Amino acid sequence: MxxxxxxxxxxxxxxxxxxxxxxxxxxxxxxxxxxxxxxxxxxxxxxKRENDKTWxxxxxxxxxxxxxxYKSWPRLLVFSNSGEEIPLNTGSYCYHxxxxxxxxxxxxxxxxxxxxxxxxxxxxxxxxxxxxxxxxxxxxxxxxxxxxxxxxxxxxxLTNTAQYFLQHFKGVVIESSEVTMNKDVAYLMDYRTSQEHGTTFFYTLPLGSGKLFVEYTLFSKSLLDQVSYDQAISTYIKDILKLKKYKITHTEFGIIPMTDHxxxxxxxxxxxxxxxxxxxxxxxxxxxxxxxxxxxxxxxxxxxxEKPLPIKEGINAKQRMYDAILLNVLDDERYKGHELFCDLFRNAPADYIFKFLDAESSLSEDLRIILSLKPLPFVKALVKVAYSKLMQ
Ligand SMILES: Cc1cc2nc3c(=O)[nH]c(=O)nc-3n(C[C@H](O)[C@H](O)[C@H](O)COP(=O)(O)OP(=O)(O)OC[C@H]3O[C@@H](n4cnc5c(N)ncnc54)[C@H](O)[C@@H]3O)c2cc1C
Missing domain, CATH: 3.50.50.60 (FAD/NAD(P)-binding domain)
Structure with a gap:
């Protein structure tokens, strides 16, 4: 009533x-x-009035x-867990x-x-x-x-065989008079941090005028408690970036699904x-x-x-298959995520990788990327993915 x-x-x-x-x-x-x-x-x-995300x-x-x-970086670096610096050949791509x-x-x-x-x-x-x-x-x-x-x-x-990782991260903008990082170089993946919770890296973007965006990112199936993100960020800033005094001026937290669903x-x-x-x-x-x-x-x-359809999918069956295989390799843990991504960026040109991730690469370019990685974990994952598709 x-x-x-x-x-x-x-x-x-x-x-x-x-x-x-x-x-x-x-x-x-x-x-x-x-x-x-x-x-x-x-x-x-x-x-929406706040800066809840940086895309x-x-x-x-x-x-x-x-x-x-807001900012662009013409040069990108990856650091391995042991501290090896891997410069990326980004060709005509710029990171924004x-x-x-x-x-x-x-x-x-x-x-x-x-x-x-x-x-x-x-x-x-x-x-x-x-x-x-x-x-x-x-x-x-x-x-x-x-x-x-x-x-x-x-x-x-999700089906029983679907992978569902969480990409979870906490990002902070810090200000410090001790920042010496080159403002044109961003660290796309910096693995100089513990890998105990899964594939874990820092993503560090110099914003100019003593400002840095520092993000602690994990690919795993469960979240950490908030204190763990803060502790990891503080350790990285002090031990790796060597900044003793800094001020946090902005914080963002996010979760993005990484799935083959x-x-x-x-x-x-x-x-x-x-x-x-x-x-x-x-x-x-x-x-x-x-x-x-x-x-x-x-x-x-x-x-x-005058209709919004049909839409030809950008991420098509081929790319979804690659993603499913990669997520299965990460799940298996025999090829650790940090080793896999460092092998990828060490052995394949980054512009090929970007093209591949934008679903614009040819089969021969895909092959160059696939061959930059250890084959056995991928063959095993391919068999697993093919089997699960057959069973659906
Ligand atoms: C912190 C963060 C940083 C990211 N950084 C990057 C990056 O650097 N590069 C990149 O490519 N991707 C990034 N992503 C991933 C992705 O680009 C973003 O998640 C992006 O915002 C996704 O766009 P969307 O429109 O699908 O979702 P959203 O932008 O989240 O929009 C969904 C909207 O739906 C609204 N909504 C929710 N429930 C309801 C409801 N019941 N009724 C009406 N409205 C509702 C929400 O308020 C929201 O505004 C990031 C994600 C996060 C969370």
Whole structure:
């Protein structure tokens, strides 16, 4: 009795989740003159005002968010667990970072100025698609739309053989007058830390003016307690970076799934984008570039047919197979993650590796990468992956 009557809203395009994927899609579509007549509703319970993430990615051409790049590094290094310095041959790629706060501010300033875009700061409880209509329910509204783009992440139901690693990390920005690191060189993977919890490395980016971004990253199946991240960061700063006095000015914590689970791209008129749509590369957790590529495909399709589909997948069956094999090798632990990634960067040119991770490499380039690694663990993992696929 007396149940609250929800207000019904109707739109053409419903965007569920205003994070990287949802906002990139809306921004890029409208900037390109697509969806000017459509009514768009964007739903997210959180009003993004803080720098909750720093998105880094390699790139050799230009991108839609280049104006937002906070810092770039033309040179990259990897350090092995024993301290060997491995310079990366990045060819024409450059490594960039975008702070999420700059992205949110820029994108939201544009989108909130448009009359056909409405923001709802509410949590979507259910999202369904029936024939040509999608329906989302929040506590206060029922929203009906023709298409819905969903980036709300839920851990999927996994098969018995699926791998599900967590890439978990704590990152800090520190300021110190003792910083001597070359501002043009970033440490992509610095394994000079204990490997007792799985594949563990520091990711260290000089930001200039005595500032460093230092991130403690692990690939494993369970999280650590918060104190352990802090202790590892403090030890690394003191023992490896040799900084005695420093001040932490920013902290971020994150978890990215690294899995060979095949995410569903489409369900009726709901199109999944971002991590839930399979845009996170299983072997690395990198997502930014894949999200932008997926959006490019969605927008090309819309221009051609006024429909966001079909989407040719960037991370296709071949790449998913490679990721599944790599995750099985990591799981087996006979080829330790730190040795594997150092062998990879020592023996294969980094520009080939970036091309491979961007799903743009040819079979012969893939082979060069595969041959840079110890073969036996990969053959065993290949047999395991092939067997599990047969059993599905
Ligand atoms: C701290 C951190 C750092 C990262 N750094 C990098 C990096 O350097 N490079 C890289 O390539 N990738 C990185 N990633 C991975 C990936 O790029 C990000 O996770 C990225 O934000 C994924 O985009 P998304 O749109 O799928 O998810 P999100 O950006 O998380 O957006 C999802 C949105 O959905 C909203 N939401 C959740 N539940 C609901 C609900 N019920 N109703 C409505 N809205 C809801 C959330 O509030 C959020 O805004 C990082 C991830 C994290 C967590």
């Amino acid at each position: 007396g149940g609250k009557v929800k207000e019904q809203l109707n739109c053409d395009i419903l965007i569920c989740g205003a994070g990287l994927a949802g906002l990139s899609l809306a921004y890029r579509a409208l900037k390109k003159g697509i969806w000017q007549r459509e009514r768009i509703i964007i739903v997210d319970p959180i009003v 880094s990615f390699w790139q050799k051409t230009s991108g839609d968010f280049d104006d937002l790049i 970072s975008i702070r999420s706060v700059d992205f949110y501010e820029h994108v939201l300033a544009y989108l909130t100025s448009l009359e056909n875009v409405q923001f709802l700061n509410e949590r979507i409880v259910t999202l369904t698609s029936d024939h040509d209509c999608c329906r989302a329910d929040t506590e206060y509204h029922t929203i009906k739309s023709v298409f819905a783009f969903n980036s709300i992440y839920k851990k999927p139901k 095949q995410f569903e791209r489409k369900h009726g008129n709901i199109i999944n984008i971002g991590t839930i749509g399979g845009d996170t590369r299983g072997a690395t957790g990198y997502t930014f570039t894949n999200v932008q590529k997926t959006i490019s495909r969605i927008l090309s399709s819309w221009k051609a047919s």
